[in-house]
Amino acid sequence: MPKKIVINDSELPIMKAIWEKDGRTSTELLSNVTGNKSTLKTLLGRLVERGAVRVEEINQRTYRYFAVVSEDDYIEGQRKTFLNKVFNGSTEKMLLNFVKEENISADALRRLVDLIEG
Amino acid sequence: MPKKIVINDSELPIMKAIWEKDGRTSTELLSNVTGNKSTLKTLLGRLVERGAVRVEEINQRTYRYFAVVSEDDYIEGQRKTFLNKVFNGSTEKMLLNFVKEENISADALRRLVDLIEG
DNA sequence: AACATTAGTTTACTACAGTAATCTTTGGTT
DNA sequence: AACCAAAGATTACTGTAGTAAACTAATGTT
Numbered sequence: 001m002p003k004k005i006v007i008n009d010s011e012l013p014i015m016k017a018i019w020e021k022d023g024r025t026s027t028e029l030l031s032n033v034t035g036n037k038s039t040l041k042t043l044l045g046r047l048v049e050r051g052a053v054r055v056e057e058i059n060q061r062t063y064r065y066f067a068v069v070s071e072d073d074y075i076e077g078q079r080k081t082f083l084n085k086v087f088n089g090s091t092e093k094m095l096l097n098f099v100k101e102e103n104i105s106a107d108a109l110r111r112l113v114d115l116i117e118g
Numbered sequence: 119m120p121k122k123i124v125i126n127d128s129e130l131p132i133m134k135a136i137w138e139k140d141g142r143t144s145t146e147l148l149s150n151v152t153g154n155k156s157t158l159k160t161l162l163g164r165l166v167e168r169g170a171v172r173v174e175e176i177n178q179r180t181y182r183y184f185a186v187v188s189e190d191d192y193i194e195g196q197r198k199t200f201l202n203k204v205f206n207g208s209t210e211k212m213l214l215n216f217v218k219e220e221n222i223s224a225d226a227l228r229r230l231v232d233l234i235e236g
Numbered sequence: 237a238a239c240a241t242t243a244g245t246t247t248a249c250t251a252c253a254g255t256a257a258t259c260t261t262t263g264g265t266t
Numbered sequence: 267a268a269c270c271a272a273a274g275a276t277t278a279c280t281g282t283a284g285t286a287a288a289c290t291a292a293t294g295t296t
Contacts, residue, residue: 010284012203031163038286041244046283061243061292074217078204080237083220085130086196091220097193099230102201102209112217113224113231128254135245144273159274164253179262180272 004077005069011043018053019071023064096103122195123170123187129161136171137189141182 002003007015017032018024030040047053052069087094098104125133136142147159162183165171170187184230205212216222 003289006205008283009203038288039284042286043284045245061251063159064124067197075204076219078200079215079219082196082200082204086193086200091216091222094224095216095222095230096233097197098209099234100212101194101197104213104234106234108213109227109231109234112213113227115214116217116222116224116227128251154256156258157254160256161254163275181274 005050006053007047007069007074011047011052012040014040014044015052015067015069015071016045018065018067021097022066023056025058025062025064049073123168125165125170125192126186129165129170132158132162132165133170133185133187133189133192136183136185141186143175143176143180143182147183 012028013033013035017029020032026041026044030037030044031038043060044053048055048065054068056064056066058064062067082092083094084091087097099109131149131151131153134149138150144159144162148155148162151158162171166173166183170185172184172186174182174184200211201207201209205215217227218219
């Protein structure tokens, strides 16, 4: 199995910017993320190192950055981790908790039902 | 605001054991958790240090452990973090994703609707 | 051409999670 | 009383996240 590529919290804003628009140069990219530029550059470098992001060299001073790990991959990983860790893998328990604590309306649920049933 | 008490992943099994039954001695407690005893003892100590767990001394060699951070507190923290981090705080997006990816049935949702509407 | 600006690389430091061995008591056993 | 087993405390080591300064190279500006 290809070992799971981790994206940690400080790297996430950078990934989000890449997901938002693939193939930007680092300048474009990082101008869309807040924080110390040097730090951001380090984080971007680590993402590349670990294979979450792919670089394409345009010329000696311009690189374009592309997501290797997709947002869906990321969400899936987070969802599964969360579900297992907090609700022992039970979607039922999870749903119940969200509905109760996040005040999800009956209407919102009905809309979901409609969506499923087409 | 009372600063948030973090419970990290390796500590979680210990907390779960405490939530399951409050007030056990460390021996009872840790026998319900797998892993190297020395490690577990360290983790339990850190939980006490950080105030997630409270100790009551019975006598010089026996202590009982009680949860200060409740399971609900923990779940709430995790839920909020997850929601913000992965779905930018949108319960709608989150629900949609779970329903799609975790194959939640229309029936399960209807049961939730009933529950809400009483 | 000299220089400042800026992109990208290297180095670095702290905090903390994860893991566990060792040391120190102290209560139980022979 | 002597000793052992076990509880708990102390110490410790590695890896990685988070943060950022310093260095280097290349480019555009005057």
